[in-house]
Amino acid sequence: MAVPKKKTSKSKRDQRRATWRRKAAVExxxxxxxxxxxxxxxxxxxxxxxxxxxxxxE
Incomplete structure (x- = not known):
């Protein structure tokens, strides 16, 4: 039976977004x-x- 996954915490989400934004800023x-x-x-x-x-x- 399908079981919902655990919710990702806001701090983990923000950490991932910060990494993505940092990489984009460097490029x-x-x-x-x-x-x-x-x-x-x-x-x-x-x-x-x-x-x-x-x-x-030519």
Whole structure:
């Protein structure tokens, strides 16, 4: 017979949400930092430009 599971406590729920939000904030900060470095030209990140993409198609 089916038995309902125990209710998750609010503190456990909040702990999981805090972890998720912390991970999301770190990733957002990394993306912003990368975007800023690309715009200033100080980046060592290599990304394809539009000219390179059109040359490959020809």
């Amino acid at each position: 957002a900060q990394k993306a912003l930092s990368l975007g800023k470095s690309i715009l200033t030209g100080r980046s060592t990140f290599v990304y394809p430009s539009k000219e390179e993409e059109t040359e490959d198609e």
